[in-house]
Structure formats: C-alpha cells, structure tokens
Amino acid sequence: xxxxxxxxxxxxxxxxxxxxxxxxxxxxxxxxxxxxxxxxxxxxxxxxxxxxxxxxxxxxxxxxxxxxxxxxxxxxxxxxxxxxxxxxxxxxxxxxxxxxxxxxxxxxxxxxxxxxxxxxxxxxxxxxxxxxxxxxxxxxxxxxxxxxxxxxxxxxxxxxxxxxxxxxxxxxxxxxxxxxxxxxxxxxxxxxxxxxxxxxxxxxxxxxxxxxxxxxxxxxxxxxxxxxxxxxxxxxxxxxxxxxxxxxxxxxxxxxxxxxxxxxxxxxxxxxxxxxxxxxxxxxxxxxxxxxxxxxxxxxxxxxxxxxxxxxxxxxxxxxxxxxxxxxxxxxxxxxxxxxxxx
Numbered sequence: 001x002x003x004x005x006x007x008x009x010x011x012x013x014x015x016x017x018x019x020x021x022x023x024x025x026x027x028x029x030x031x032x033x034x035x036x037x038x039x040x041x042x043x044x045x046x047x048x049x050x051x052x053x054x055x056x057x058x059x060x061x062x063x064x065x066x067x068x069x070x071x072x073x074x075x076x077x078x079x080x081x082x083x084x085x086x087x088x089x090x091x092x093x094x095x096x097x098x099x100x101x102x103x104x105x106x107x108x109x110x111x112x113x114x115x116x117x118x119x120x121x122x123x124x125x126x127x128x129x130x131x132x133x134x135x136x137x138x139x140x141x142x143x144x145x146x147x148x149x150x151x152x153x154x155x156x157x158x159x160x161x162x163x164x165x166x167x168x169x170x171x172x173x174x175x176x177x178x179x180x181x182x183x184x185x186x187x188x189x190x191x192x193x194x195x196x197x198x199x200x201x202x203x204x205x206x207x208x209x210x211x212x213x214x215x216x217x218x219x220x221x222x223x224x225x226x227x228x229x230x231x232x233x234x235x236x237x238x239x240x241x242x243x244x245x246x247x248x249x250x251x252x253x254x255x256x257x258x259x260x261x262x263x264x265x266x267x268x269x270x271x272x273x274x275x276x277x278x279x280x281x282x283x284x285x286x287x288x289x290x291x292x293x294x295x296x297x298x299x300x301x302x303x304x305x306x307x308x309x310x311x312x313x314x315x316x317x318x319x320x321x322x323x324x325x326x327x328x329x330x331x332x333x334x335x336x337x338x339x340x341x342x343x
Contacts, residue, residue, distance in 0.1 A: 011128075027129050030129060031124075035050075045120065059074075082115050086112075109127070110162060154339070222235070223330070230270055232268065259272060296328050313325055
C-alpha cells in the first residue's frame with residue numbers, strides 16, 4: 001500500500017493546491033512513484049534509470065504461458081513525440097468538453113498502454129493517470145476507488161479488451177464498454193460499502209452514534225480497502241486529521257462499540273465490531289452472520305433464481321438484500337460474482 005499512498009498524496013496535494021497538471025511529465029512522475037526501488041542493474045529490461053522515464057528499448061507484451069507476443073510498442077525514439085501528441089489531443093478534447101471525463105479516461109488509458117512508453121509498469125501508470133484525470137474532473141472521491149481490483153480479477157479479459165481496438169481497426173467501442181463497466185461496478189461497490197455504514201451506527205450499544213465527517217470518511221475508506229484492522233496512523237491518513245483528532249475519534253468509536261481495540265499503547269490496532277456491517281442485517285432474520293464465499297454464493301443463487309441478467313443495486317436494496325450486495329462487492333467485486341453466476 002505504500003506506493004499507492006504516495007501516489008494519493010501526489011495527486012491530492014496538487015489537486016488541493018490547484019497545481020494538478022495532466023502532462024507527460026506528470027505521467028512520468030506517477031510512474032516513478034509506482035516503480036520506485038524496483039529497477040535493478042541486473043534486471044534484463046527494467047533498471048534504476050527506467051523509473052519515471054521513457055523507455056530506451058523495445059516494448060513487448062508477451063504471454064508467459066504460450067510465449068506469444070501480444071503487443072509491440074513503437075520504437076523508443078518515437079515515444080516522446082507520440083506521448084506529447086496524445087496529451088495535446090486530450091487537452092483539446094477536454095477544453096472543448098466534447099467528451100465526458102469517463103470516456104477521455106478510457107481513451108487515455110488505452111493510449112498509454114498502446115504506446116507502452118515505459119520499460120515496465122505501463123498498465124499501472126495508465127490506471128494511476130486515469131485516477132488523476134477523474135479526480136481533476138471531480139467525479140472520483142479521492143482514494144475511495146481503486147481500479148486495480150477490476151483489472152486484476154480477469155487479466156485475459158483486460159488484455160482482450162485492449163487488443164480489440166486494433167482488431168476492430170482502431171474502433172474503441174469494445175474497450176470503452178469494458179472500461180466503463182469497470183468504472184460503474186467500482187462506483188457501485190463503493191456506494192454499497194458506504195451505505196453499509198448505517199448498520200455499524202445502528203449496532204452501537206451506547207445510544208445513537210452519529211458519525212462525524214472525519215469518522216465517516218475514514219471508516220468508509222478503510223472498509224472499501226477491505227481492511228480487517230488498522231492502526232491509529234492508518235486512521236489519520238484515511239480521515240485526513242491529525243493525531244489528536246484521530247485519538248478522539250477512535251475513543252468515541254470504541255466507546256460506542258463500533259471498534260474493538262487490540263493491544264495497548266502506540267501499537268494498538270482497531271477492528272470493526274463483529275456486530276457491524278452487512279452481517280448484522282442478516283442476523284435478525286436467522287441468516288448467516290459471517291459472509292464467507294460459500295455463503296455469498298448460496299445467497300446469490302437463491303436471490304437470482306433463474307434470471308439471465310444481473311440485478312441492479314436498486315433491486316437488491318428494494319428486496320431487502322442490500323447487505324448481500326455489499327458483501328459480494330467486498331468479496332472480490334460484483335464482476336467476479338456475475339461471472340460465477342454465469343451472467
């Protein structure tokens with residue numbers, strides 16, 4: 001998580017200062033942060049001088065199982081000019097407001113992977129850049145969304161969607177459909193997890209617990225990241241508050257039973273109460289408290305029945321199954337369960 005946190009600091013600090021400039025240089029900075037320390041002099045193609053710099057050699061994407069070349073980028077001496085041309089196109093489109101930010105993010109993601117400007121880490125750099133683009137467009141809530149999950153769930157589908165552009169004579173429809181579906185599912189996962197905080201509040205045994213903005217921001221972020229437990233420092237970063245304020249927040253959450261402290265002193269870690277979250281909504285109806293994968297699969301199959309399409313989040317909530325949707329979202333994401341259900 002360290003490189004991801006540094007990336008978040010770079011984007012958020014510049015955004016808050018009004019200094020976030022989406023340029024080739026900024027893309028190289030993102031790549032440098034994401035790959036810091038990964039370059040090795042004895043590495044066959046990714047050496048220290050490649051961190052945060054355009055490649056100086058060939059770019060090949062190879063299927064390690066079949067040893068088949070899936071993609072070859074343009075010659076290294078063409079990379080600077082191609083990247084500048086891509087960014088010029090992006091800024092012209094953004095200035096004319098002719099395309100939604102989501103579509104521009106998808107187009108830039110594809111363009112970066114197509115040129116393959118770095119010796120390694122091109123996909124990661126593309127995902128970081130799309131995050132910065134969407135944050136600048138004010139359609140992404142900071143670190144609360146992470147697109148790594150969607151792409152990692154099915155790597156072959158990710159690469160197939162990218163290859164479809166060339167296979168369709170530079171038609172981006174297939175890629176953008178895949179890309180935008182991933183955005184939608186990640187937004188739904190975040191929305192379900194944030195909505196699930198209501199059960200944490202209701203679980204309090206010390207009377208009504210009204211979360212402060214910093215508490216809501218921190219708990220939502222930590223739950224979305226899938227944290228089972230966290231430190232005070234983790235809470236500070238997630239809430240965007242100082243040590244003293246974090247301490248007060250944590251004491252209040254512990255007092256209400258929303259968090260369970262483990263250990264003592266500076267090394268104390270905190271876990272979400274076992275009575276909170278999606279499982280609490282099930283207990284009252286005699287259903288499972290623990291959302292294991294087998295339980296989620298069984299409940300989904302019962303809910304979906306003989307349908308041939310995936311129900312919308314609204315359908316889950318309207319039929320009292322919002323907790324099930326939130327649990328599936330956290331346990332690998334909706335895309336994973338949709339595939340397992342054959343939808």
